[in-house]
Amino acid sequence: MNLQLALDRLTRDECFQLLKETEPYVDWIEIGTGVIKEYGMEIVREVKECYREKVIVADMKTCDAGTHEAIQAFEAGADITTVMAFSADQTILDTLEVAKRYNKQIMIDLLGVTNQNRLIELQRLGVNLVSLHFGKDMQKQGELGAEQLAFTTGFPDVKVAVAGGINVTSLPRVLKTNPHTVIVGSAITKADNPKQTAAHMKGLFN
Ligand SMILES: O=C(CO)[C@H](O)[C@H](O)COP(=O)(O)O
Helix, strand or coil: CEEEEEECCCCHHHHHHHHHHHHHHCCEEEECHHHHHHHCHHHHHHHHHHCCCCEEEEEEEECCCHHHHHHHHHHCCCCEEEEECCCCHHHHHHHHHHHHHHCCEEEEECCCCCCHHHHHHHHHHCCCEEEEECCCCHHHHCCCCHHHHHHHCCCCCCEEEEECCCCCCCHHHHHCCCCCEEEECHHHHCCCCHHHHHHHHHHCCC
16 A cells, blocks of 8 residues: 655645655655646656655646646656546547556546446546545545545456545544555645654554
């Protein structure tokens, strides 16, 4: 099981300071969508250069122009780039094709998808990595519940990453569902002691 640290709503310096402190406990590093919007692909390139042994996830949240955006992410050094599940099938197919060409991966973000039929379709298109994502704004009205966590049950061939306000309290409940990857952002990045929090959370994986 991987711990993916999501770097969102942070400056470049904050990203690198957080990585310096938490790197031993983190398996995958996500450059958040807002951080990419602020600093462009250059920050993906810089993080990969500093952390070559880590899996770098560029949270591009691509929903169109899939070929172009997947190439942008992989050329910058991302190992995985994200694509929204509601995108046209052609976008999903195009990004999968680019990933194959670069020997990299696509993570499909299920934000807003409530019908399992889309997951069936995605699997048929060749998708094998998804993120079960309870969005930042949805978190204002609740938290990732058992119903959302059960959404990918019955898809043993699909690797599932789980995201959305996961903290020290909710992590044990998430871990019980045996996800491939747990994505944690603010619980670590906004913690008084990010290093201690990352170490504690990673410790719960064992
Ligand atoms: O994709 C994201 C926001 O769009 C975040 O990466 C994801 O929600 C994890 O962050 P947090 O733990 O703060 O919710």
